Amino acid sequence: MGPELRLALRHASDSRHRRGGQERHETIDLGLRYLGLGLPVAVPADDQGRLLPAELDRLLSEGSVPSLVCLQPGNLHSGAFDPFEAAIEVARQHGAWVHGDGAFGLWAAAVPELAHLTCGMALADSGGTDAHKTLNVPYDCGIAVVRDTNALRNAMGLHTSYLIHDAEGPGDPFQKVPELSRRGRGVPVWAAIRSLGRNGVAAQVLGLADAAAGIGSRLAAVEGIEVLNDGDYTQVSLAFGDDATTRAVTARVIEDGKVWMSGSRWKGRDVLRVSVSNWSTNADDVGTAVEAVRSAFAAVRGAV
Ligand SMILES: Cc1ncc(COP(=O)(O)O)c(C=O)c1O
Known part of the structure; x- marks a missing residue:
């Protein structure tokens, strides 16, 4: 093991740079484990499970390395939404990346009557949701939304000489997801949205x-x-x-x-x-x- 890798592992075991609400979904911890990043720091939450922005500020002030803040639109016990506007303002002050774990809650953004719940959510750097939950398409149709196309492609993309690359259009699927070969999960999602329409x-x-x-x-x-x-x-x-x-x-x-x-x-x-x-x-x-x-x-x- 070279010195650079040791340094990376030392940083990876420093849990100060990953924050999630006290009531985050267990899959946040699972994702961090897959990535070798250890456990997140839990940010205290209110009686409905909403992360407290002042506590986020306090905890981010203690860290000295780039942070990833995971907010939750839709607590699985209360349905409550983290206060996106306030929490993202705090996260920005500390240069943190903000992700929204909106497995079922992100869909509230489609509903004008529920706009108060998702206010500020669109300011996040990334978000995830499941079409197999609220949209009711078959398993497993997860959707990731990433603000910075380059960040996504630099992390997930690959170039090979034997594949045909889409230079002009929206880009190849394998530039945006971990898999190279995958079935067309987008088809049932597209069909459901197309048939339902926005309303x-x-x-x-x-x-x-x-x-x-x-x-x-x-x-x-x-x-x-x-x-x-x-x-x-x-x-x-x-x-x-x-x-x-x-x-x-x-x-x-x-x-x-x-x-x-x-x-x-x-x-x-x-x-x-x-x-x-x-x-x-x-x-x-x-x-x-x-x-x-x-x-x-x-x-x-x-x-x-
Ligand atoms: C808030 C939240 N995040 C993540 C997940 C995990 O999603 P999946 O089962 O599609 O892996 C769930 C599933 O229940 C959830 O409710």
């Missing part, structure tokens, strides 16, 4: 958020059920008193099989987590979901 995509995303709001508000009205999140977007986190009861209700909902919701843990509590993501979810489905949770809770209470 169709907006209506689909807004429909998911409205359904989540309906489920949250109707269950909040049931005595003994707590909705733990503010309900800005497509997620609802429910608790039923103590953790044991929440786990029992979760098991009952799953066993009954009328709807699928998963158990999770958030803010030190067990929760029943609702994530509305299917395009076909309608008012009847909202009613079915509410009734499934309500009756599971009644059954668990009755059994005590």
Whole structure:
């Protein structure tokens, strides 16, 4: 191992240059592990899981090397969006690269009624989202958006003498992604967007958020059920008193099989987590979901 590589590894093991909200998705850590960059520094968040810009500022002030800040549009328990405008202003002052992990939340940007959530998001250096989530195309259609074309191509691109290169047009796919050979993931994504159109995509995303709001508000009205999140977007986190009861209700909902919701843990509590993501979810489905949770809770209470 030469001296340059040792230096690179020493920097790589210095976790001060990677920041992510306390409630970042685990795949951020996974990505850093793949890259050999170690673990990120968690930036404290508020009660909905939104990163606190003042804390980001404090932590970035402690670092002396280039930083990567990962913001999150769409917390998977609360649906909350990190405050992009304020956080990006802080990140810029420290020369950091800002990425938005918008697996499902980035789609809110398509909806005029939800513009307040994504305000400032477009200022990020890069962002990622999944068309296989909110857009409902088949797995696995991840999308990366990178502001600086050269940064993307310098990182991902390659030139070989045996391949035909697109000198004039938008560039070859293999200049923008890690793989050289890949199937046409863009085709189903293009087809879905083409058939829905701008308004169709907006209506689909807004429909998911409205359904989540309906489920949250109707269950909040049931005595003994707590909705733990503010309900800005497509997620609802429910608790039923103590953790044991929440786990029992979760098991009952799953066993009954009328709807699928998963158990999770958030803010030190067990929760029943609702994530509305299917395009076909309608008012009847909202009613079915509410009734499934309500009756599971009644059954668990009755059994005590
Ligand atoms: C916020 C967030 N980031 C990243 C991911 C990972 O995405 P994928 O399952 O497409 O790898 C998810 C998936 O649930 C997510 O919700």
